[in-house]
Amino acid sequence: MMRLLKFFCWSCVAIFCGLLLSLSGAFLYLSPSLPSVESLRSIQLQIPLRVFSSDGKLIAEFGEMRRSPIAFSDIPSDFTHALLAAEDDNFANHYGVDVKSLMRAATQILKSGQIQTGGSTITMQVAKNFFLTSERSFSRKINEILLALQIERELSKDEILELYVNKIYLGNRAYGIEAAAQVYYGKSITQLSLSQMAMIAGLPKAPSRFNPLANPARAKERRDWILGRMRLLGRIDQARYEAALAEPINASYHVPTPEVAAPYVAEMARAEMVGRYGSDAYTEGFNVTTTVPSDLQQMANTALREGLISYDQRHGYRGPISRLPGMTKETWLTELAKQISLGGLEPAVVTQVEKSGILVLLRNGKEEAVAWDSMKWARPFLNTNSLGPRPQQPADVTQIGDLIRVQRQADGTLRFVQLPAAQSALVSLDPQDGAIRALVGGFSFEQSNYNRAVQAKRQPGSSFKPFIYSAALDSGYTAASLVNDAPIVFVDEYLDQEWRPKNDNNTFLGPIRLREALYKSRNLVSIRLLQAIGIDYALNYVSRFGFNKQDLPRNLSLSLGTANLTPMEIASGWSVFANGGYKTQPYLIQRIDDRHGKTLFVANPPTVPSGERKNAPENPQGEELTTVAHPQPGSEGLASEAPAVAEQIIDERTAYIMTSMLQDVIKRGTGRRAMALGRNDLAGKTGTTNESKDSWFSGYNADYVTTVWAGFDQPESLGRNEYGGTVALPIWMNFMGAALKDKPNHLPEEPAGLLTLRIDPHSGRAATPGTADAYFELFKSEDSPPPMSELDPGLGIPGSPLPADEAAPIDLF
Numbered sequence: 001m002m003r004l005l006k007f008f009c010w011s012c013v014a015i016f017c018g019l020l021l022s023l024s025g026a027f028l029y030l031s032p033s034l035p036s037v038e039s040l041r042s043i044q045l046q047i048p049l050r051v052f053s054s055d056g057k058l059i060a061e062f063g064e065m066r067r068s069p070i071a072f073s074d075i076p077s078d079f080t081h082a083l084l085a086a087e088d089d090n091f092a093n094h095y096g097v098d099v100k101s102l103m104r105a106a107t108q109i110l111k112s113g114q115i116q117t118g119g120s121t122i123t124m125q126v127a128k129n130f131f132l133t134s135e136r137s138f139s140r141k142i143n144e145i146l147l148a149l150q151i152e153r154e155l156s157k158d159e160i161l162e163l164y165v166n167k168i169y170l171g172n173r174a175y176g177i178e179a180a181a182q183v184y185y186g187k188s189i190t191q192l193s194l195s196q197m198a199m200i201a202g203l204p205k206a207p208s209r210f211n212p213l214a215n216p217a218r219a220k221e222r223r224d225w226i227l228g229r230m231r232l233l234g235r236i237d238q239a240r241y242e243a244a245l246a247e248p249i250n251a252s253y254h255v256p257t258p259e260v261a262a263p264y265v266a267e268m269a270r271a272e273m274v275g276r277y278g279s280d281a282y283t284e285g286f287n288v289t290t291t292v293p294s295d296l297q298q299m300a301n302t303a304l305r306e307g308l309i310s311y312d313q314r315h316g317y318r319g320p321i322s323r324l325p326g327m328t329k330e331t332w333l334t335e336l337a338k339q340i341s342l343g344g345l346e347p348a349v350v351t352q353v354e355k356s357g358i359l360v361l362l363r364n365g366k367e368e369a370v371a372w373d374s375m376k377w378a379r380p381f382l383n384t385n386s387l388g389p390r391p392q393q394p395a396d397v398t399q400i401g402d403l404i405r406v407q408r409q410a411d412g413t414l415r416f417v418q419l420p421a422a423q424s425a426l427v428s429l430d431p432q433d434g435a436i437r438a439l440v441g442g443f444s445f446e447q448s449n450y451n452r453a454v455q456a457k458r459q460p461g462s463s464f465k466p467f468i469y470s471a472a473l474d475s476g477y478t479a480a481s482l483v484n485d486a487p488i489v490f491v492d493e494y495l496d497q498e499w500r501p502k503n504d505n506n507t508f509l510g511p512i513r514l515r516e517a518l519y520k521s522r523n524l525v526s527i528r529l530l531q532a533i534g535i536d537y538a539l540n541y542v543s544r545f546g547f548n549k550q551d552l553p554r555n556l557s558l559s560l561g562t563a564n565l566t567p568m569e570i571a572s573g574w575s576v577f578a579n580g581g582y583k584t585q586p587y588l589i590q591r592i593d594d595r596h597g598k599t600l601f602v603a604n605p606p607t608v609p610s611g612e613r614k615n616a617p618e619n620p621q622g623e624e625l626t627t628v629a630h631p632q633p634g635s636e637g638l639a640s641e642a643p644a645v646a647e648q649i650i651d652e653r654t655a656y657i658m659t660s661m662l663q664d665v666i667k668r669g670t671g672r673r674a675m676a677l678g679r680n681d682l683a684g685k686t687g688t689t690n691e692s693k694d695s696w697f698s699g700y701n702a703d704y705v706t707t708v709w710a711g712f713d714q715p716e717s718l719g720r721n722e723y724g725g726t727v728a729l730p731i732w733m734n735f736m737g738a739a740l741k742d743k744p745n746h747l748p749e750e751p752a753g754l755l756t757l758r759i760d761p762h763s764g765r766a767a768t769p770g771t772a773d774a775y776f777e778l779f780k781s782e783d784s785p786p787p788m789s790e791l792d793p794g795l796g797i798p799g800s801p802l803p804a805d806e807a808a809p810i811d812l813f
Contacts, residue, residue: 045069045166046175047285047595051269053294054590057259060266063282066256068178069595070189072162078194079177080161081236082201085229086222088122091161095152097121097145124148125204126164170200171207171214172253184212186254194240195247198226212251220249260294261301263445264453265436268588276592285595290588291435291603299738300426300438304708305343307731308443309407311710312420315719316381316388317397324349325401329361335403336363343444345405345417350398358394360406360414370406374415385720419443422718424710424731425452425567428739431575431705433607433643434584438706438735450713457551457564458709462521462670463687463696463724464561466658467573469518471541472529473654479515479661480764480777480785483525483532486510490556501527501560504688513764515661515777519669521686523560530559544649545573546583561687570698571707577662577683578700579608580748581655582646606646652751653780659683659748660778662699670725671697677737681745684732686724691717695727702746704739708732755779 048063084091120128127147151160170180180200181189189197202210202222212219224245231241258266269288273281324335332349339347348360357372378397380388391397397416398404406414420443428438441451450456473479486508490499503523517525530538535554542558543549552563572586585605592601662683666674670686684699693715698707708728711718718727759777760767766787767774779785 045285046283048283049270049273049281049286049288051266051288051290053260053262053290053292053297055294056289057294058256059258059260059262059290059292060270061256062266062270064173065175065283066173066179066183067166067175068182069166069176070162070178072158074190075162075165075177076190076192076197078236079189079192079197079201081230081233082194082198082226083165083204084122085233085235086201086226087125087204089229089233091122092157094121094123095149097124097148120144121148122164123151123160126160126167127151168204169207170203171211182256183254184251186252193244193247194236195223195227195244196251198230198244199223199249199251202226212249213253216249216251219251223249260297262292262297262439264441264451265290265292265297265439265588267445267449267451268439268454272589273592286600287593287595287597288589289591289593291430291590292438292588296428296438296739297440300428300440300735303731303734303738304424304426304440305443306734307708307727308420308422308424308710309417310730311422311718311722311727312418313377315384317378317418318381318421320350320398320402320404321347322403323399323401324403325399327401332361332401333363333365336361339363339403340446342405342419342447345407345419345444348404348406348414350400350402350404353394353398353400355393358398358416360404362406368414370414370416378416384717419447422710422712422727423448423452424708424728425456426706426708426731426735427453427567427571428704428706428735429571429575429584429586431578431584431608431700431702433605433646434572434575434586435590435605436586436588437704438739448713452567452709452713454566454568456709456713457566458694458711458715459562459689460565460570460696460698461561461687461689461694461724462523462526463570463685463698463707464563464565465518465521465526465559466577466662466685467542467545468526468530468533468538468559469514469661470577470650470654470658471538472514472533473657474541474651475533475537476783477514477529477533478764478777478779478783478785479513479657480759480779481514482511482764483514483517483528484510485512485517485522485524488524488527501556513761515664518661518685519664519667521665521670526559527556530556544583545576546585547573561689567707567709570696571705574698574700574707575705576650577655577658578702578705578748579646579655580652580751581648581650582608583649584608584646604643607643608646651780653753656748656751656754657778657780666699670723671699671729673725673729674699674733674736677733677740679740679745681747682736686729688723688725692719692722693717695722695724697724697728697732699732699736701740702748703743704736706732706736706739708735753781755781755784757784759785 045067046063046065047067047069048061048065050061051059053059124144127144166176169175170177172183174180174183177189177200180203181187181192184200185192185196189200192200199212199219202219205222209215210219210222227236227241227244230236231238236244269290270281273286273288277284277286324332327335336347336349341347346362348362350358351361351367352359355372357375358370359367360370361367372394375394375397376391379390382388405417405419407417409415423442424440425442426438426440427436429435430437439453441453441455442448485503488501501523504521508524509520509522512522512525514525514529535556535558538558539549539552539554542552547563547565547569551565552558568586572584575584576582584607587603587605589601590603591599593599662685665671665685666682671684674682674684679701681701682699683701684697687696687698688694693711695710695718696708698705700706708731710727710731756776756778758767758771758774759765760771761773761775765785768787
């Protein structure tokens with residue numbers, strides 16, 4: 001008996017020593033290849049890129065992993081207890097490995113011959129999640145055990161638990177408990193009920209199997225089991241246990257909801273961040289603050305959409321998206337589920353047609369009324385210039401089963417609409433430094449990701465003329481100079497072709513002042529003006545506004561706006577007039593912060609000087625000037641130095657005179673509709689291309705420069721009576737009216753070196769006392785016209801005392 005007892009004891013010692021030697025050997029063999037646990041202290045969890053408005057509202061989030069790391073001190077104790085009850089109730093007592101759990105796992109392997117559970121503690125899961133793969137093998141398990149032992153020696157329990165709850169995948173692209181709380185309940189983990197916390201605590205074991213969205217029944221079983229474990233372990237009392245059990249499964253999918261709709265802005269910011277940081281932009285937790293205020297962006301969205309809808313309704317109803325007659329409500333709902341909201345226009349199916357309006361079924365299963373008054377516009381579309389008869393009742397417009405679109409009004413009612421076929425773009429800049437204040441690239445980003453504000457190159461038409469007039473003012477001409485508005489023919493002898501440019505209304509006014517020619521948008525004057533100053537001079541001059549010379553035609557059609565330019569380029573060029581002659585560079589990203597809130601980059605754009613800083617030399621003849629570089633993408637660093645001074649590219653007096661002339665476009669020219677805004681600080685110009693294929697309006701005060709384009713993506717006529725003043729201008733007015741509401745009038749300051757003189761309207765010369773119809777005009781001091789007394793009367797233009805050979809600098813063709 002004694003001999004048998006000794007044998008058993010020595011056998012146990014031998015087995016123990018064998019195991020000890022085996023583990024020691026495994027440790028010695030594997031330890032050199034094990035990663036450093038210290039790296040966990042500085043681990044960088046993947047956090048998505050977030051883009052914000054200038055006032056801190058979320059615009060968009062980019063990245064495959066939704067994650068919002070949370071500190072251990074912010075984790076609710078109820079959640080900690082729920083998680084430990086589900087995953088590792090002995091967490092506080094073991095040293096990284098729970099022998100009982102491992103023995104239980106080993107027993108299951110012996111019984112079934114397969115690995116069923118790993119017996120892993122939370123520490124072992126941290127080791128696996130951060131350092132190892134999910135491969136099921138004995139070698140990986142040994143590595144996991146060794147790493148867990150090291151982690152326990154070097155990190156506290158709180159640090160281990162914090163790493164775990166921020167790393168784990170919990171379904172629906174949610175990584176970490178804070179992201180999961182947002183995805184499933186739309187709230188922070190600190191705001192969840194005990195029942196909801198238990199639901200999330202049940203997800204790590206099998207995020208798909210126990211997902212409350214995909215499998216609510218199994219999720220409830222898992223939740224109830226965890227609540228029972230918490231009660232058994234004394235973490236909650238009976239009352240809380242029963243109350244949590246009684247709570248229904250109320251999880252629903254919550255996508256991070258943008259607080260401001262600016263998808264085109266978000267995409268521009270995303271592209272710039274990828275240009276700076278590559279693929280790390282999506283995972284390093286950058287927070288990007290843009291220059292776009294949320295209120296201005298919302299105003300731009302509303303103005304553009306309402307403007308396109310208004311234009312679209314003037315041209316009639318093109319019919320329903322499709323017809324779904326004879327279907328059940330369930331079938332209609334299935335069809336509606338395939339549709340998406342576009343620009344705030346919701347899909348709906350007509351379920352009843354009555355005298356007072358129609359009833360429509362929405363995607364949420366509710367039926368609502370649409371009043372007949374909102375349908376009266378829907379005359380049948382025949383073509384761009386023709387409409388069918390006016391409808392007399394709802395039945396003339398729709399029938400049961402029509403799939404249509406409706407728009408929710410401010411009062412909660414629905415309005416009958418259709419998705420506009422035309423498109424538009426709006427961009428608004430701060431003229432002082434080029435900051436983008438609002439940008440819309442189309443009616444709906446979901447409909448088309450194409451950003452027309454920065455990608456669509458279209459002909460700007462007459463909205464380009466101010467650049468030609470500015471070139472003339474900087475070469476010695478004045479706002480009072482006379483140019484002959486008369487027919488002209490250009491013959492190409494080599495191609496045997498003639499070009500007979502004409503004015504929009506095919507009329508001619510004879511000799512006309514530059515100011516009047518601009519606000520009346522006389523094409524023949526622009527052509528003669530460009531011919532007089534010369535193509536080479538004009539191209540060199542105009543390219544300084546930021547236009548690529550390659551995009552500018554080298555012929556007289558340049559004066560009519562035949563260059564292909566984007567709305568952003570036009571707005572940027574117009575900023576020069578608004579800020580006193582300085583070239584600024586449009587920019588979008590104001591600041592970049594890292595995941596810890598440390599600021600990595602602050603924009604420091606060249607800025608228009610103010611007061612005594614406005615001492616740059618005049619440059620009226622187009623000499624090359626030194627350009628102050630704008631911060632380049634990828635040049636991280638804080639802008640601690642004073643802002644660079646923007647380059648002055650035209651005489652500030654020229655910019656001021658141009659502003660005065662462009663104010664007359666609004667007061668008495670093609671932009672007269674803008675007078676309805678009741679402001680006297682607005683300057684602008686319409687633009688319409690041949691056959692009304694493009695509609696433009698650019699305008700400004702000293703606060704904002706805004707350009708609007710409207711047209712079809714595939715160029716075609718907007719209609720016989722559609723112009724820049726009927727399509728683009730109303731959008732511009734709605735935006736600028738809202739943006740400048742309650743703001744005082746703000747015009748650029750008048751620079752030194754200007755004179756105001758009374759001018760004879762027939763000659764453009766200084767008027768003598770008593771001259772009939774004399775008016776006041778602005779001049780540069782060196783360009784003021786001579787008085788009438790210096791000229792011999794009766795020798796010039798019919799009805800004028802000015803001799804024809806004294807009409808310089810403009811020849812009256």
